Amino acid sequence: MKFSAEVKELPERNVACIRHVGPYPKIGETIEKIFAWAGPKGLIQFPKTELLAVYYDNPETVAQADLRSDACITVPEGTQPDGEACAMKIPGGVFAVAHVEIDVSEYGEAWDRLVGEWIPENGYVPDDSRLCYELYLNDPDEHPEKKHIVDICEPVRKA
Numbered sequence: 001m002k003f004s005a006e007v008k009e010l011p012e013r014n015v016a017c018i019r020h021v022g023p024y025p026k027i028g029e030t031i032e033k034i035f036a037w038a039g040p041k042g043l044i045q046f047p048k049t050e051l052l053a054v055y056y057d058n059p060e061t062v063a064q065a066d067l068r069s070d071a072c073i074t075v076p077e078g079t080q081p082d083g084e085a086c087a088m089k090i091p092g093g094v095f096a097v098a099h100v101e102i103d104v105s106e107y108g109e110a111w112d113r114l115v116g117e118w119i120p121e122n123g124y125v126p127d128d129s130r131l132c133y134e135l136y137l138n139d140p141d142e143h144p145e146k147k148h149i150v151d152i153c154e155p156v157r158k159a
Contacts, residue, residue, distance in 0.1 A: 001110060002101035005118045010153060012092040015052065015072035016043070018084045023064045025107070027053050030071040037085050043075050050074040054090065054133045059108075072133075091130045091155075096122070098152040104140070107148075114152050123159050130155035 016038065020030035031051065038044050056068040072088070081087045098114040100106075115126060126132070135151040143149070 001103075001106050003098060003110065003113060004100075005096060005098040005114060005122075007094060007096050007122070007124065007156065010092050010095045010097070013050065013052070013072075013074050013090040014077050014079075015088050015090055016075045016079055016081050016085045017054070017070035017072035017088055018086075020069045020071060021065075022067060024055065024059060024067055024069055025104075027069050027071055030069075033084065034071045034073055037083060038073055038075070043073065043079065048074075051136045052090070052133045053136075054088075054131050056131075090133065093127075093130060094156055095153045096124060096156045097154075099150075100152060101147045101149050103146075104148060107134075107150075110150075110152055115154055119154065119156055120159070124156040125159045127155040127157045 016034065018030050018034045018037065020027045035044065043049065050073065052072040054070040054072060059067060079087065096114060096119050098110060098118065100110045102110055119126065132154045135153060136148070137151065138149040140146050140148045
C-alpha cells in the first residue's frame with residue numbers, strides 16, 4: 001500500500017448520488033447505477049467530473065446489512081435529479097486526506113491507518129458534523145497492477 005496524508009482545505013461539492021445500503025465493499029454496484037443514470041444526461045465529463053463515495057456509518061458499530069453510503073458524481077449547480085438519483089451538497093472545510101494506491105482488499109486498512117493512527121498522531125480528531133468520503137482518481141482496470149488510486153477524505157478539527 002502506498003500511503004501519504006496531509007491536512008488540507010477541500011471545497012464544497014455539488015453532487016448527484018444514489019443510496020447504497022449494505023456492505024461498503026459492494027458500493028461498486030451502486031457506482032455503476034450512478035454512471036448509468038448520468039451517462040445519457042451527458043453528465044460524465046472526465047476529468048472535470050469527480051466520482052465519490054460518501055460513508056455515513058461506522059462498520060464497527062452498525063451491522064453490515066445496514067451500512068449506508070452514497071455513490072456520487074459531481075454535477076453542475078442546478079442539475080435536476082430523477083429516478084433513484086438525488087442531489088446533495090458535500091460540505092467543504094478542513095480534512096485529513098490520505099492519498100493511497102491500494103488493492104481492492106486494502107480499503108479498510110487504509111481507513112484504519114488514517115483515522116486510527118495518522119489523525120490522532122497529528123493532533124486532530126474527526127469532525128463528525130461533516131461527511132467523510134472517498135474520491136476515486138483512476139479506473140483500476142486501466143492501472144497496470146489494477147490498483148485503486150484514491151483520496152480518503154476525513155473531516156477533522158484540532159484536538
